[in-house]
Amino acid sequence: MVGGGSAGAAGRWVVGITGASGSIYGIRLAEELLRTGFDVHLVVTEAGWRVLKEELGWETSRRQAAVELHFAEAVRAKRLVLHPNADIGASIASGSFRVQGMVVAPCSMGTLASIAHGISDDLLSRAADVMLKEGRKLLLLPRETPLHAIHLENMLKLAKLGVTIVPAMPAFYYKPQSMDDMIDFLVGKLLDCMGIEHALFTRWGDGPDAD
Numbered sequence: 727m728v729g730g731g732s733a734g735a736a737g738r739w740v741v742g743i744t745g746a747s748g749s750i751y752g753i754r755l756a757e758e759l760l761r762t763g764f765d766v767h768l769v770v771t772e773a774g775w776r777v778l779k780e781e782l783g784w785e786t787s788r789r790q791a792a793v794e795l796h797f798a799e800a801v802r803a804k805r806l807v808l809h810p811n812a813d814i815g816a817s818i819a820s821g822s823f824r825v826q827g828m829v830v831a832p833c834s835m836g837t838l839a840s841i842a843h844g845i846s847d848d849l850l851s852r853a854a855d856v857m858l859k860e861g862r863k864l865l866l867l868p869r870e871t872p873l874h875a876i877h878l879e880n881m882l883k884l885a886k887l888g889v890t891i892v893p894a895m896p897a898f899y900y901k902p903q904s905m906d907d908m909i910d911f912l913v914g915k916l917l918d919c920m921g922i923e924h925a926l927f928t929r930w931g932d933g934p935d936a937d
Contacts (some may be wrong), residue, residue: 738767740857742831743768743774750781760805767825810849827862835880838866863890867892869894896908896911
């Protein structure tokens with residue numbers, strides 16, 4: 727397992743949550759990173775907070791309190807830090823603050839476009855820009871359908887820059903039994919791309935009928 731608590735860059739990931747549907751992906755990813763020994767720096771856009779309220783029932787009028795309620799132990803241990811999206815001077819806005827990489831899950835088409843065109847007018851897009859300029863891992867989980875040509879062109883541009891695009895496309899070969907199974911599959915695919923071992927889904931050839 728790749729992990730490492732608070733030991734510098736090897737122990738830190740940035741997780742961004744935007745206003746696309748599917749904020750549960752970012753929350754589950756943060757949970758799994760914490761479980762496997764990583765520290766998490768969390769940043770949520772204004773629209774992202776609205777989706778957390780509408781889809782997950784979070785009480786977002788007191789945002790720090792909402793995060794503390796869900797990630798109580800990690801916040802107390804200072805292993806999860808919430809950064810206001812307006813705080814452009816936060817640690818993750820600087821390349822000198824060492825992290826292993828960043829995941830935006832879910833990633834709205836607006837945020838994807840900002841990253842593709844170097845528009846870093848809030849903390850989330852600035853942190854993503856830092857990943858690009860420092861040559862660190864940047865993964866985006868876009869959640870939109872159907873896609874038009876501008877969406878596809880922006881994804882292609884980012885892919886050519888080394889960004890990993892992981893669309894929110896569930897699989898069914900492992901016979902998921904619940905929504906949680908389908909969520910874990912996507913989070914597991916992110917972890918695969920991050921180089922982090924996990925057991926969130928059954929891999930092809932590892933099922934009960936495998937030789």
